[in-house]
Amino acid sequence: MSEIPQARSRASAAFRPAINIVRFLWGSPPSAFGLVVLTLLILVALIAPIIATHDPYVQNLGNTLQAPGGEHLFGTDELGRDIFSRLVYGSRITLTIIFLVSVIVGPIGLLVGTTSGYFGGRFDTVMMRITDIFLSFPSLILSLAFVAALGPSLNNAIIAIALTAWPPIARLARAETMTFRQADYIAAARLQGASPARIIWRSIVPMCLPSVLIRLTLNMATVILTAAGLGFLGLGAQPPLPEWGAMIATGRRYMIDSWWLVTFPGLAILAVSLAFNLLGDGLRDALDPKQMNRR
């Protein structure tokens, strides 16, 4: 409890723990693998035009379903497009999904969680009921329903995933807020005449931020698998876009004779979602005080 009055300085010195966490993660091989894969993903997305050997959209109907090797590292698809180059450009779509979902989900979750934790009472009950209703669906099924209503496209898939991904964040932010609500520094702010909005924004949100960010990372594997699943069902990114799930869907028709059409995009999805899971697992260990005491 003695830590709470120093809260503000802790929030501003957020960098030091971040460096410590990275150092801790680097120490365990599985988490290190996760860090490497995600760094690679970002790098590949940034310099995609340099890495890609072909244009991901240019068709070459005289050169369809070529096996891997030679000019085409991972072979070509049913329209003669280079699969390697499509995968490379697909990393940009994956990153876009991750980024946009986080940008939507983080603020919504924080807003719902901190306000209902801070105000409590009936408002809290109502907000948590709503959260529970969203939580009572598996995320893929609810996203399916939203996309069905909004119409299939990459943007709608991102919106649908975001709409289903905020409840755990809200729950977490609420639980955190409840522990600070009675703290002296909050009471001090209130006595100085700060409005609830100001207290929440300046004093509570910064305190919730670290755990919310970690929780977002933990959820990213699910987000990626849901996005890929929507793409596979034809409800996410639409055809010429090199989204990995959609690539598997089109490759499905040729999978018995041309295994490379489905194999490589699947491996890409697996690598990224595994990386997030390993990283999340490491983060959980790094930050769980219960686990720390056991060592």
Place this chain on the structure above:
Amino acid sequence: MTTYRLNGFMRQAITILVTLLGLLLLTFVIGRMMPADPVRAIVGEDATRETYEQVFRQLGLDRPLWEQFLFYLRDVLTGDFGTSIRTGRPVIEDILHVLPATIELATFAIVIGAGLGVPLGVLAAVKKDRWQDHLVRVFSLMGHSMPIFWTGMIALIILYAKLGWVGGSGRMSQFYIGMVPEKTGFLLIDSALAGQWDIFRSAINHLILPASLLGYSSSAYITRMTRSFMLDQINQEYITTARVKGLSNAQTIWRHAFGNIRVQLVTIVALAYGSLLEGAVLIETVFAWPGFGQYLTNNLIIGDMNAVMTCVLIVGIIFIALNLISDILYRIFDPRTR
């Protein structure tokens, strides 16, 4: 004490009612959000203005939204979930027809998932931070990270197309379709009842691959929870006492520590069963499994919103029911809650 418990039950009942109402509101809102015109879907493109307006009124679309919601509530409460545009039959009949196939798949999957996850979780806890623990962690996270539709395809390519070890898509060989009298809808039970053991074998052959994949993907969660429950127990003093008493390692672990986490495990497995439905949607598409998931995706693609929203509603209800069941099981099995 009794009044206290009664109060608890009352509160829970009210909570469930409110959640159900919210669920209905959510499906109602999603159903209204869709850009497609439900009247056009019924009357067709060439209908006259009068027919259009007649149907518009029949559907109650001229009423205020809250009134429409009340109508929707009334319909659902009387068991009327609307008619499927695709099949022309009541949606609920369609769904009850396909549900057994999914329950069969999911039940096999959860047996495999728990059979894999629980022992691995115990192993990981006992060997914490040693190579066994790391191996289990990577193995189970792998299952959690696979895009299951992809793994399904790869497994089909290798185990079915190349090696021929398992049956391909569908619930049984094409050859047998229509030969089993349908009584329960569960193919294994129906074929056994009819004494058609060839079909029974064919059904197992087709079930084993999708069920194993689903089970593997759900085992990650079960493994992790088992490990953390076991760690909580192993660090307690009664375990030290048992060891000091001279009990064998196996007895300490399985009798004492494991005995105390069984209740928690039951609730975890019940929740994992619910999340299998999610994987079922994808795996059924890959394996052409004529179940709930395939029904849902087929209707999504053609935009049959009555069918889709009812499916979503049913998944929500199953989830709430499983939560409730795991809660009740917890109360029954855990002496401390009595």
